[in-house]
Amino acid sequence: MFYAMTIIIEIECVAGMAITLNCELNQLKPFPILTKNILDLEQDKWDLIVLGDMFYDEDLADSLHRWLKDCFWTHKTRVLIGDPGRPQFRGHSIQHQLHKVVEYSLPEPTRQENNGLTTSTVWDFQP
Structure with a gap:
């Protein structure tokens, strides 16, 4: 039998609390949240990694x-x-290893808050 484990990694404690509150508001059992940077730690075996808007710093x-x-x-x-x-993501070398899955239009308030960005895309990473 297969049991999926989900963990959220968010290095900002306040954002971790917001995730928990969002789960509760949407009547979901909150996921475990790890609030530390795991990039320098020994890797666990992950079946799936989903991340968003992480390429803002070179x-x-x-x-x-x-x-x-x-x-x-x-x-x-x-x-x-x-x-x-974001320009940092579009200019990064990872672009050559991505395949577009889907693109979404951002709602107008989000566009205004994000300096004119109009869409968000989900990419499949295939090095």
Whole structure:
């Protein structure tokens, strides 16, 4: 029998609390949340990694890219990346290893809050 375990990794404690509150407001059992950076730790075996809007800083993007490649090649982990098309992400070398899954239009208030970004895309990472 297969049991899926879900864990949320969010290094900002306040964001972790917001995730828990969001789960409760939507009548979901809150997921376990780990509030530390795991990029320098020994990797666990993940079947799926879903991450969003993480390529806003070049050093973080480079570390994350290396870590995701290691997860993919070591454990055959599937990686889905959501990003609204920030310049740092569009200009990163990871672009050559992505395949578009779906693109969503952002609601008008979100567009205004995000300096004119109009869509967000989910990418399948395939190094």
